[in-house]
Every structure is written in C-alpha cells, then in structure tokens.
Amino acid sequence: MNRQEKYLKKTGDIYGSLFTEYSDNLFEESIELIIKRHKMWGVDLDWFKDKKCLDAGCGGGRFCVALSRWGAEKVRGIDISKNAVKEANIRFKKRNLDQAKAIEASVLEIPFDNNEFDYVVSNGVIHHTPDPVKAFGELVRVLKPGGKIFLSVYGTGGLKWFTNDVFRYTLCKVVNFKTLESIFKFFKVPANKRYNILDNLYVNYCYRYKESEIREWLETAGFENLRRVKFERYDYSTLMSRIIHGEGWIQFYADKK
Numbered sequence: 011m012n013r014q015e016k017y018l019k020k021t022g023d024i025y026g027s028l029f030t031e032y033s034d035n036l037f038e039e040s041i042e043l044i045i046k047r048h049k050m051w052g053v054d055l056d057w058f059k060d061k062k063c064l065d066a067g068c069g070g071g072r073f074c075v076a077l078s079r080w081g082a083e084k085v086r087g088i089d090i091s092k093n094a095v096k097e098a099n100i101r102f103k104k105r106n107l108d109q110a111k112a113i114e115a116s117v118l119e120i121p122f123d124n125n126e127f128d129y130v131v132s133n134g135v136i137h138h139t140p141d142p143v144k145a146f147g148e149l150v151r152v153l154k155p156g157g158k159i160f161l162s163v164y165g166t167g168g169l170k171w172f173t174n175d176v177f178r179y180t181l182c183k184v185v186n187f188k189t190l191e192s193i194f195k196f197f198k199v200p201a202n203k204r205y206n207i208l209d210n211l212y213v214n215y216c217y218r219y220k221e222s223e224i225r226e227w228l229e230t231a232g233f234e235n236l237r238r239v240k241f242e243r244y245d246y247s248t249l250m251s252r253i254i255h256g257e258g259w260i261q262f263y264a265d266k267k
Contacts, residue, residue, distance in 0.1 A: 167256025
C-alpha cells in the first residue's frame with residue numbers, strides 16, 4: 011500500500027466512523043449551528059436559491075442539507091469515506107432532498123468540470139490531505155467566476171495544538187483510534203465531542219496555517235472581497251484566545267473574479 015492509499019484508507023476510516031455515529035438529533039443540531047453561524051456572519055441565505063453548490067469533504071452531509079434547505083438547485087458532496095457518503099445519502103433521502111447527492115471522491119481530484127459550481131465550501135478538510143495547495147487549486151478550478159468560496163483551515167500556534175500534539179505523538183502511538191473511540195463511547199462522550207477530539211489525534215496529516223498565508227492563496231488565485239469570519243470558540247481578536255488557540259480557526263468567505 012503506497013502513501014496515497016494509506017492516507018485514503020486511514021483518514022476515510024476515521025471520518026467514516028466519526029460522522030456516521032451522529033444521532034438524528036445531533037445531526038440536526040449541527041445543521042442548526044451552521045445556519046446560526048451564517049446568520050451571525052451576515053451571510054445572505056437567499057443568495058443560495060437556485061445555485062449549484064459543492065461541499066468538498068462533506069462527511070455525513072450536514073452542509074449539503076443546509077444548502078438544500080436554503081434553496082440550492084443542485085448540491086453535491088464528495089468525501090473519501092465510503093461509510094460517510096452512504097450515511098449522507100441516507101440522510102438526504104430521509105429528508106426528501108432530491109437535489110442533494112454525495113459521492114466517494116477526493117478533494118485532490120474533484121470529479122467535476124471546470125467552473126461547474128456557483129458555491130464551493132471546504133470546511134476543515136484540505137489541511138488533512140497530503141497536498142493542501144493542490145486541494146485548494148481543485149476548489150478554485152470547479153468554482154465559476156463570480157462564485158463564492160467558503161474555506162476553513164486550522165490556524166497555527168497556541169496551547170491547544172501543543173497539547174494535541176503531545177498526545178498525538180505519545181499516547182496515540184500506543185493506543186489506536188478504535189480503542190480510544192471505544193473508551194470514549196464507554197464513558198458516553200457524545201459523537202460530536204468525539205469528533206472534535208479524535209480526528210486531530212489520528213489523521214495522517216494535520217497542517218496549520220497563518221491567516222496571511224491563506225489570504226495570499228486566495229488573492230493569488232484571483233479572489234476578491236475576502237472576509238474572515240469568527241468561530242465562537244476561536245475569537246482570534248482576543249489575547250486569551252491567541253494564547254490558547256494561536257491563529258485560531260481560519261475561515262474565509264471570498265468571491266472569485
């Protein structure tokens with residue numbers, strides 16, 4: 011098994027397990043959180059009506075459901091996890107969302123034409139690939155001129171990542187993912203909390219960036235109206251958050267020229 015195959019299998023297995031464990035209630039709560047954040051950021055949800063949208067790294071499909079409910083004409087999700095894709099499509103069918111479909115594919119090789127989508131979201135995905143720059147290029151390629159991108163990646167620095175990496179390179183080298191996941195389940199840690207902790211400990215790749223780097227990516231790729239939006243647990247404007255989270259959760263909305 012080569013490097014690429016190992017990445018696809020391990021990362022797909024981890025997220026396939028984590029995302030399929032969400033109960034219906036937790037899944038709906040995660041959709042409501044997406045809606046709440048977009049309203050807080052002042053995003054015009056009416057803009058999505060009749061648009062063609064892609065969630066690159068859709069997991070269990072929560073963003074696809076939100077986009078469908080906002081009136082998107084066509085919603086596609088891709089993910090490297092076969093289990094996550096299967097679960098996402100079950101959730102779409104259960105909610106009668108005929109415009110939504112998930113397929114098994116990598117963000118490194120998005121199986122759609124150039125300029126196919128009005129909107130592309132990649133939420134916490136490309137930093138877990140072996141080549142985030144290539145993945146970003148794929149997002150840009152399938153987005154139409156005049157379309158919008160929502161990109162989120164990990165910011166570097168802070169005590170949180172220091173603590174994460176202590177466990178990542180010590181305990182997690184001895185205790186495998188399935189074992190630690192089972193321990194969390196035994197102590198009834200909710201699925202969303204397990205996801206927030208375990209994914210960063212076991213994935214093959216976990217790149218982190220400075221805000222200035224992501225701005226440069228977007229500007230070089232021909233984006234304008236760059237707007238960084240805040241994540242409630244990563245308020246990069248406060249000193250305490252900088253100490254704990256460093257650069258924070260870097261999230262940008264931008265328009266492709």
